Amino acid sequence: MARRLDRINRLLDGVTRNRREIVTPEGVMLEVDIANHGERLVAFMVDFLFWLLATSLLFLVLGLTLLHGVTGSVTITIVLFLSFLLRNLYFIHFELQSQGATxxxxxxxxxxxxxxxxxxxxGAIVARNLTREVEIFLPLGLFFSVPTLAEGGFWMALSYFGWAAGLSALPFFNRDHLxxxxxxAGTMVISVQRRPLLAELAQAESRYVFSRKQLDAYGAFELQVLEELLRRPSSPDTHGMQQEVCGKICRKIGWPEPVPEAEALAFLKAFYTAERAHLEREQQFGRYRADKHEAPSTGR
Known part of the structure; x- marks a missing residue:
């Protein structure tokens, strides 16, 4: 199953998303998509921006009230402590309250x-977020605090920067991007795309009717490719891909008239509904077709 979905991703996107199979303690097998580096970086930058805004607001309030007249060294100590506290509470709170999602x-x-x-x-959420301090914020804090012009300061700063860079690069050297x-903490970050239910995809469009010969042009693999395409969130790239796939299907099955661009999605949904019903009906009689390159198999 995972290999088939990899083929679908490669066909639609030109890339293969890392997919893993996880067996739960109850013995249920789950297939998950590993979050890629770009997704994790974007998520971290967004969270970092939210944390920075919240911290700035807190310091503004404190500066106008409690910290007014306090000496510089005490102020720095309070600022560093509150930054550490707010940063970790931000990630821990949201991952606890939102089932692992900031x-x-x-x-x-x-x-x-x-x-x-x-x-x-x-415990796993607390551990993975406190470790971020050792991975990123502690070495970067030490890096910016070193007077690089002093004797030996340059190499010390470089070692701190190398510490942060080395640990930050760890996800590039393991297959699960950990x-x-x-x-x-024994955790991993996965991609959870919002997908409509199959029933939503299988809403028939009565104005499109397909013959048995036209439905015989494709098999189960092509149906799953179409299903994955229909589940994708709406975007200019998705619309362009839908129009391209619609044109290929029309040419393959010999559709008699061109489908307008505005009707491409409706046509694909109608074809998905008809093709799925056709393949399920054929399978009931022992005739199964894996893809368009394989002749339908007959039951024994």
């Missing part, structure tokens, strides 16, 4: 899960 992750449809398929425990926090 606002940034929700924006790009990502989610933190337990690698063994079990429930996402609070950072140090994921390795310690």
């Amino acid at each position: 606002p940034g992750k929700r924006l790009v449809n990502l989610k933190v899960i337990d690698r063994s398929g079990g429930p996402l425990l609070p 950072r140090a926090g994921d390795l310690i």
